[in-house]
Amino acid sequence: MSTATCIFCDPSGESVVWSDPRCRVLHVTDADFAGFCRVVWNEHVTEFSDLDETDRSHLMKIVAAVERSLRSMLSPHKMNIASLGNQTPHLHWHVIPRYRDDSHYPNAIWAAPQREARKRALADDFSARLRKAIESALV
Amino acid sequence: MSTATCIFCDPSGESVVWSDPRCRVLHVTDADFAGFCRVVWNEHVTEFSDLDETDRSHLMKIVAAVERSLRSMLSPHKMNIASLGNQTPHLHWHVIPRYRDDSHYPNAIWAAPQREARKRALADDFSARLRKAIESALV
Numbered sequence: 001m002s003t004a005t006c007i008f009c010d011p012s013g014e015s016v017v018w019s020d021p022r023c024r025v026l027h028v029t030d031a032d033f034a035g036f037c038r039v040v041w042n043e044h045v046t047e048f049s050d051l052d053e054t055d056r057s058h059l060m061k062i063v064a065a066v067e068r069s070l071r072s073m074l075s076p077h078k079m080n081i082a083s084l085g086n087q088t089p090h091l092h093w094h095v096i097p098r099y100r101d102d103s104h105y106p107n108a109i110w111a112a113p114q115r116e117a118r119k120r121a122l123a124d125d126f127s128a129r130l131r132k133a134i135e136s137a138l139v
Numbered sequence: 140m141s142t143a144t145c146i147f148c149d150p151s152g153e154s155v156v157w158s159d160p161r162c163r164v165l166h167v168t169d170a171d172f173a174g175f176c177r178v179v180w181n182e183h184v185t186e187f188s189d190l191d192e193t194d195r196s197h198l199m200k201i202v203a204a205v206e207r208s209l210r211s212m213l214s215p216h217k218m219n220i221a222s223l224g225n226q227t228p229h230l231h232w233h234v235i236p237r238y239r240d241d242s243h244y245p246n247a248i249w250a251a252p253q254r255e256a257r258k259r260a261l262a263d264d265f266s267a268r269l270r271k272a273i274e275s276a277l278v
Contacts, residue, residue: 046217047206047217048203048218049203049204049206049207049210049218051203053196053200053203056199056203057192057196057199060195060196063187064187064188064190064192064195065188067187067188068188071188078185078186078223079186079187080221080222080223080224081221081222082219082222082223083221084217084220084221085217085219086217086219086237086244086247087245089217105225106226107225107249108221108225108250110246110250111247111249111251112250
């Protein structure tokens with residue numbers, strides 16, 4: 001995949017919650033998984049182990065800050081984190097709050113649904129509050 | 140879940156490839172996903188963000204070493220990394236080599252299979268070679 005055809009190199013319509021020169025945090029609007037975020041490495045890199053230790057530590061610090069913020073704000077039963085990228089081979093992490101009554105629990109969100117999800121509405125200012133929570137978690 | 144009922148606190152039959160006082164690398168025997176490994180944090184911790192930055196960096200250094208070793212030994216098309224733990228809420232990372240002709244590609248391994256997997260046999264000394272590769276990657 002060339003960078004010209006990579007949706008993370010040539011993004012549109014992203015909801016960027018937080019960013020720095022190396023990576024950005026996106027809020028993914030997903031009716032079944034409220035609070036779903038992605039942490040995207042800005043440079044076009046395919047695999048986690050393509051990064052050197054300094055960049056890996058920076059990226060995972062952001063991932064952990066997002067996870068901690070979502071836990072604090074939403075009190076999920078579990079958090080799921082994954083870097084797959086089979087369809088979009090540009091390094092990014094899914095950070096997903098999970099609930100026992102979501103559509104797929106206890107299976108992965110990529111498995112077959114188990115039930116109709118209990119819908120969880122997010123506050124209108126969710127993104128703004130998440131940004132503040134990430135900033136606080138990074139202090 | 141109490142630690143007494145946690146399969147990673149009270150393990151049996153694990154194929155430990157590499158370990159240190161904080162974590163261990165397991166080779167998961169999975170006919171469809173040759174080379175599948177798990178990196179398990181030894182202490183019973185539920186979420187990635189329960190670890191402090193020093194421990195997180197250590198754990199991800201091991202995860203990256205496993206990923207780099209598997210890439211070098213098996214030349215997969217893509218690597219997948221995930222920390223889910225909905226069924227076993229003890230911090231562990233799946234590190235999975237993926238191939239375009241595996242059973243689920245390009246979907247996650249937890250999705251519905253797409254085809255019969257092309258079987259990939261591992262060398263008899265795979266675990267020993269993986270251990271050496273991890274050690275080299277950590278230097």
